[in-house]
Amino acid sequence: MRRLGCPKNGGDANQGQLDWQTPRTFDNIYYKNLIQKKGLLESDQVLFSAGGFTAGIVYEYSNNASKFNADFAAAMVKMGDLKPLVGDKVTNNYTPCKAQLSPTFYNVKCPNVLQIIKNSTRTAISSNPRMAAGLLRLHFHDCFVQGCDASIFLKDDPFKGIISERTALPNIFSVVGFDVIEAAKSKVEKECPGVVSCADILMVAVRDAVEMVGGPSWSVKLGRRDSTTANRRLAEKILPAAKAPLDSIIKVFNDSGLSVRDLVALSGAHTIGQVQCFLFRDRIYNDKSDIDPGFAKTRRRDCPITHGHTRRAPLDLVTPQLFDNNYFKNLIQRKGLLESDQVLFSAGGSTASIVSEYSSIPSKFMSDFAAAMVKLSDLGTLVGEKGVIRRVCSQLP
Ligand code: HEM
Numbered sequence: 280m281r282r283l284g285c286p287k288n289g290g291d292a293n294q295g296q297l298d299w300q301t302p303r304t305f306d307n308i309y310y311k312n313l314i315q316k317k318g319l320l321e322s323d324q325v326l327f328s329a330g331g332f333t334a335g336i337v338y339e340y341s342n343n344a345s346k347f348n349a350d351f352a353a354a355m356v357k358m359g360d361l362k363p364l365v366g367d368k369v370t371n372n373y374t375p376c377k378a379q380l381s382p383t384f385y386n387v388k389c390p391n392v393l394q395i396i397k398n399s400t401r402t403a404i405s406s407n408p409r410m411a412a413g414l415l416r417l418h419f420h421d422c423f424v425q426g427c428d429a430s431i432f433l434k435d436d437p438f439k440g441i442i443s444e445r446t447a448l449p450n451i452f453s454v455v456g457f458d459v460i461e462a463a464k465s466k467v468e469k470e471c472p473g474v475v476s477c478a479d480i481l482m483v484a485v486r487d488a489v490e491m492v493g494g495p496s497w498s499v500k501l502g503r504r505d506s507t508t509a510n511r512r513l514a515e516k517i518l519p520a521a522k523a524p525l526d527s528i529i530k531v532f533n534d535s536g537l538s539v540r541d542l543v544a545l546s547g548a549h550t551i552g553q554v555q556c557f558l559f560r561d562r563i564y565n566d567k568s569d570i571d572p573g574f575a576k577t578r579r580r581d582c583p584i585t586h587g588h589t590r591r592a593p594l595d596l597v598t599p600q601l602f603d604n605n606y607f608k609n610l611i612q613r614k615g616l617l618e619s620d621q622v623l624f625s626a627g628g629s630t631a632s633i634v635s636e637y638s639s640i641p642s643k644f645m646s647d648f649a650a651a652m653v654k655l656s657d658l659g660t661l662v663g664e665k666g667v668i669r670r671v672c673s674q675l676p
Pocket residue numbers: 409411412413415416419452453454455519520521522523528545546548549551552553554555558617619
């Protein structure tokens with residue numbers, strides 16, 4: 280259809296409507312067009328086709344016209360605030376008008392919140408040591424899908440348009456830890472109702488959990504708010520699978536602003552926690568796999584070829600409950616349980632040299648992991664007037 284007004288030869292100055300359906304109305308049809316692959320400019324279409332956060336936001340605006348209108352207005356105000364050029368300087372450095380996250384955000388409004396979360400997390404981990412791993416994965420799966428906004432907690436709610444991420448394939452029967460955060464949240468609500476977001480509670484609990492099992496600590500910036508949306512389709516598209524090729528894992532991390540070094544450091548989270556048999560069975564029964572044969576044999580004992588799909592094995596065979604750098608030592612010995620782990624070393628190149636570095640310098644792994652967690656925690660945060668403070672993490676107010 281577009282070729283009619285834009286012949287292959289000539290007609291260079293002919294004009295085409297950017298929004299082919301309602302070109303004279305300021306509405307959200309532009310986003311609907313992108314989902315139908317009907318964006319006219321490449322720079323428009325890529326917002327959806329590239330996946331990642333931009334695609335999640337395109338979905339959100341296509342379903343929620345008032346959200347688009349509100350965000351558009353807010354962004355116009357921000358754009359109006361950009362520092363004008365002064366004197367004879369030409370620069371593209373500017374300071375956006377941005378609500379800030381801060382480690383002291385709740386100091387006045389809820390001074391005991393950090394201690395309440397720490398106590399809750401400690402209780403959960405002492406009754407189930409695997410919970411540190413559970414919370415860490417819950418955090419990753421929340422932040423990767425439309426940002427660290429507790430969207431993963433929301434349960435299906437057809438009246439509010441919520442199609443839950445909890446039941447997305449990478450999460451269902453797999454991600455745990457929701458109850459731990461709900462328990463902490465209800466204690467926090469008793470002390471300071473309607474003040475602290477679920478997203479922030481998760482963030483602090485994960486930091487504490489990692490430290491409690493021997494990992495590094497870091498300062499958590501606070502003041503995030505909870506989303507009013509969830510995105511199951513995006514969760515299924517973006518969360519990496521155990522057999523995903525390395526290129527695609529690197530890409531999905533890069534799309535979220537995380538480097539190859541961040542990827543390798545964050546993969547070190549697999550120094551704790553467990554994985555279900557059906558996710559590594561092919562690898563331990565495949566004679567052509569690069570897996571260490573003795574390790575494969577050991578793992579076969581608890582993961583039979585025909586049954587026991589959901590039996591679990593530790594991701595780190597040496598110190599499964601301790602946050603240390605044995606995960607990287609295992610990879611060098613070809614004892615990575617998931618293909619997506621082993622490939623970080625077997626593929627050679629930059630990921631392999633970072634694996635070697637972390638296996639020989641544990642302190643470097645710890646500091647890079649902490650730095651990457653801070654980056655992960657900054658993804659797509661809702662601040663200021665955006666989002667809500669949920670009273671119960673699984674429900675919208
Ligand atoms: C790089 C790509 C990644 C892939 C392909 C991947 C894949 C997986 C898979 C398949 C499992 C086992 C799930 C199950 O058995 O139900 C798992 C577990 C786990 N993942 Fe990842 N993961 C990745 C990155 C990460 C990151 C970045 C983190 C955190 C920062 C993380 C933290 C964990 C933890 C702690 C567990 C154990 C959870 C438990 O015991 O409940 N993973 N991962």
